[in-house]
Each structure stands twice: as structure tokens, then as C-alpha cells.
Amino acid sequence: MAELLGWRELPLGGVVAGGTARELNKTGSWRAERPIWHEEKCIQCLVCWLHCPDDSILIQGAKVRGVDYEHCKGCGVCAAVCPKDAIEMVPERRAVCAKP
């Protein structure tokens, strides 16, 4: 957790500079279910990346490479839209214990 700022240091009106929320807020801790991406089933259609509301599908060279677990809130939209069931939602506790 970053050090908390005093009131004199805050920008006018609580404005937040672009891109800073991503650095400071690791929203992955909110997650109850974890999406597990199965590369062997994935056809690289990028539908999950298009639909992810938190920009948490990791992309490299226009190909899905995994999930950003620091920010993914586990909403399950990616799993729901995947045409090949290549993304599986697993309860967070089980996912962490099983270390897939």
C-alpha cells in the first residue's frame, strides 16, 4: 500500500491523474472467483479481451497470454463470452490452494 497523502497534497476536487488508479489499486484482491485460461482450447478470437471491463486480459502480439490477476475482479464476463469454454471460473480459495 502506498503511503497516504495529507490533505494539502491532494489535487483540486479529488481529480485523479490518468493511469494512476491502475498503479495504486490492486483490485484483484476483490476477486471471489478466478478465471483460468486454458491455452489449448483458445482460438485467439480476442472476444474475452474485448469484453473485459477492467482491461485484465493480457495481450502480447495480438494474442491472449493470460489474465492480470492484480486487477481482475473475477466478474466472469470473459468466461461467459468465450465461444470455446477456454476460460473456467474457479473459486478463488480452491484456485489458490491448488496452485494451477
Place this chain on the structure above:
Amino acid sequence: MRKAITGHKAVAEAMRQIEPDVFAVYPITPQSEIAEYYAEYVHEGLVRTELIPAESEHSALSACVGAAAAGARVMTATASQGLALLVEVLYIAAGMRLPIVMALANRALSAPINIHCDHSDAYLARDSGAVQVFCESAQEAYDYTIMAQKLAEHEKVRLPVLVNLDGFTLTHTVQPVDLLEDEVVRRFVGEHNPVFPLLDVDRPVTWGAFAMHDYYFELKRAQESGMEAVPQVFLAVQREFSRVSGRRYAGFFEGYHLEDAEYVMIVLGSTAGTAKAAVDELRKRGLKAGLLKPWLWRPFPANELAEALRAAKAVAVLDRAFSFGTMGALYEDVAAALYAAEHRPTLANYVYGLGGRDTSVPDLIKVFEELRRIPRTEWTLRYIGLRE
């Protein structure tokens, strides 16, 4: 140029000269004519303002918030129930430090439904974080609309400013008003320099972000610093306006025979004019009566007010609204200001003029006479012109 116009026309003329980028508004008695005059200016091509006829006051101020965050100079106007509907967004505008100037044509709140003047709408917005200014005349409504723009947009203030003018008494009566040249007003208000405008795509920001227990408190304290900056800026704006207009505005309130006054009346808005006539009459009879008319109500100029009452024996504070279950809001401000002062005159609180009830010179003379017989500061409401 001197013209015989209504308070509404005076405010609309000030707005035309300021020429905001956006004027989002919803009509309500007794404010509607401001919107109507301005719609004419837009229709005639006298201004380039984007007029947004919103579907409610809540939407009108929401549009103002969005436009102000985008970097525009914005204004709106409302009254009574309209203020009540938009007050949710007014807190947001203040919290987001958006300089929005709003004419508030003071009108009583329902129920019972009424269209005439009292200050219950302004009192509803008391703790919203908006700066509030009260006007005695159409001239002051014109002048303070112009000054409010500069005050609201000052880099240290950046807050919404409400310019209160009594419904009908000021909005609908024709009075002589000295108008400045368009160019003088334009130069006076100057260019608007928005902070973090949303349309600046090279510096993207998030407006209206969420803040939890870890930051909410600090952000509200930072908001209060905007209020703390108001008094200095208010005086500076008055000084500059006095210079360009030739009219004299100096201080957070106007004193009328206040210097040596033993019996003082404190009253907001147009009734101050009636009080001046009462003071004149009582001075003729040898009573050292005086008037203190606050221009600036929020932030409340407590120290300066206490200092101005150093010669007073007794003070009548008039509230044009109930604050149900306690004393009048202005009375409580004055009482709190004097509690820390060395000299504490006797205080009495009068509720008057609700729902447009007329308050006459004899009514106020009676208050001054009664004031002489009140032995000590009271925590009891007295009433002017109320049938038992």
C-alpha cells in the same frame, strides 16, 4: 448606462455580458424570466452560449457539472423546489470544486405550496459547500452576478456561487439599474482558465472518483480550504469591481448608521431596504439605530461581524425561514460569532416574511422598540407580522 429594468433582466444582462459557454436551466417561478431573456439572446445571436433546456433542475446542474469539468464557463438559475431538486448535485459541484454561478430567485419551499419569497431555499443549501451572496436590489443582483463569476473561478476558490435575490420583490419589480459596457464586463471577468479540463486529451484525468475512509476526510478538508480562501478573494474582487464600476463595494456586509449604533438589525436581502427606512425614522427620533446587511453569508464573516457590533447594546437578527427545532440559521451564526467576542450585545431572533408575507417599515420600527426592552439574550423565537 442607467435603465429601468427588473431584477431578472439585470441578472440576464450580466449573464449576456459574461457570455458563459454553457447555460443549463429548467424554468420555475420566480426564476423563469432569467431563462426566457437568455433564450432570446441566444435566438437573436447576441451570445454564443450553448443553452441547454434540461428536463429538470437536477439534470440542469448535472449538465453544468459535466460542462464545468470539461473546462467550460457555466451558469444556471433556479428557485425553491428547483433548488431542492438540484441540491444533491450542488454538493457534488462543490466537492468537485467546479466554479458554477447560479442565480437563486428566493422562494418559499413547499408545503404548503407557495410562489413568493422567503429564504428557505437558500437555507436548504446552507451546508452544501456553495458560496452564498445576498442582494438588496436589482443593482446588487447585477453587480454580484458579475463579481460571482470572478470569485467562483479564482484559482484558490473554485466553488459554486449562489447569488440570492428575493423572488418577486427583486426579480419582478422594475428598478433603476446602472449597467456597465459589455467590454468592461468582459475584461473584468477575463478568460476562464479551467483546471484539469476533461477535453485536454493530452492530460487525461478521472473526475468524480471514489474515496473511502482513507481519503474522503482529507478531500473534504481540502474543499474547506476553498471556503477559507473566499474572504480575501471576495474583498479583492469587490475592490476591482468598485474601480471599474465607480460603485462602492467594500466588506462582507454593508453597514447603515452602524458605526455608533446601539440597536442593530441584521437582515439578508431586500428587507434591508425597508430596514434602512426604519433606521432613518428612528434616528430622527433620537434612537441610535443601525443596520448590518450581510452580502456574504457563506462563508460567514464571523470575526468582522463581531467587530462591527462592538458598540451595540442589543441586536435583532431576522431570519426569513424556520430552521425547525432550533433558532434561525442567521441568528445561530451571529450568536456563535459573538460567543468568542469580548463584547457581547443582547441578541433576539425574529422570524419574518415567510411565503412572501409583507414586512413594513412600522413592523421593523416595532422590532427596534421591542429590542430596547429585551433584558438578555434569548433562545426563543419572536415573530414579525404573525397572527396569533
